[in-house]
Amino acid sequence: MMQVELKKYRIEEITNGFSEDDNSSQVIAMGGKLDIRPKYQREYVYDDEKRDKVIDTVLRGLPLGVMYFVERDDGSLEVLDGQQRLISICRYADNQFGIKLPDNIVHQIKSEAVFNILHDGDKEKFNNYEINVYICKGTYKDKIDWFETINIAGEKLEQQEILNAVLHSKWLDDAKTYFSKRNCPAHRVYSRYMKGNYIRQDYLATAFAWAADNEDIEGKGRRGKIENYMQKHRKDQNAKELWSYFESVFSWVKKAFRNYDESMKGVEWGYLYNVHKDELLDPDLLAKEVKNLLEDSEVTNKHGIYEYLLTNKERVLNLRGFSIQDKTTQYSKQKGICTICGKHFELKDMEADHITPWHEGGRTTLDNCQMLCKKCNREKGGR
């Protein structure tokens, strides 16, 4: 059961023991009990104006929005929402910047005023200012729900960021060094094959999803599988296994489809690798076929070419269909009679069909179009 508790913290309680580690970019406060910037949180991106606004609000004694902390298993806390406001407050209390004082503060220095120069009474007011915090306790499943609730209001975390937050481990940190750290190997070496934002964990999520599929891990949807994969491997010493799996995916890709084309970006290569890795492929023939398909104007989904060549599923190519004009023209030509069953239908009850199918060289042109009733078209397609 998830528990949520509303607590009030005085600023002084929070800023006590504030420290920032430039190397690890960790920020802690509350005498070491509060992790302001857990690993999954984004960099401090507040601009000065927003930063100053937070301090201005506090000095005026006006309310700040509620913040959210999560209680960890060991009783320590991490910030889920409020990171940027808290860092602004802590840095101000640490005299790292000054602001233009609001009218209610009587002081000779009006601008660039750091905390230290405030009169004792104003310092005290600042230190005693109360911040409202919701604290969430519960299992990691509860936390996922909680994160998703917060997401509606606060800054949006991606699904994978949420999973990383609640399932953090040494193994996961190691996986991130391969897949989501700035300038990580997955980005340096494979970004031309991968889609999404690696910093926001898209590559990591993709690698997890592929590896989960490779290990036949069950789960509800892609996300459920990723979650179960993370659960299974969470205690692993490091993520070398995942990385070497990922590398084998692409060494297979490069062997099978040796000429790079932009359409290769964003293909679900892992899923293809998992199924087809042991098949005997002819790279010369494949290269020729890829070239033809790339040039074929009937193929509207070029990303589907690779899957098509491995599976023969035409639907992944999203072949061109007949236009409304072609359909209407052909319908009147046939006077509404289905070419196969010879019965009459309304236009809305008929479908356009390629007389010679695409794989036999048929094009999407009026002279290759016939209107069939839905039933006949389905039966023809099923043959």
Ligand SMILES: [Zn+2]
């Ligand atoms: Zn018919």
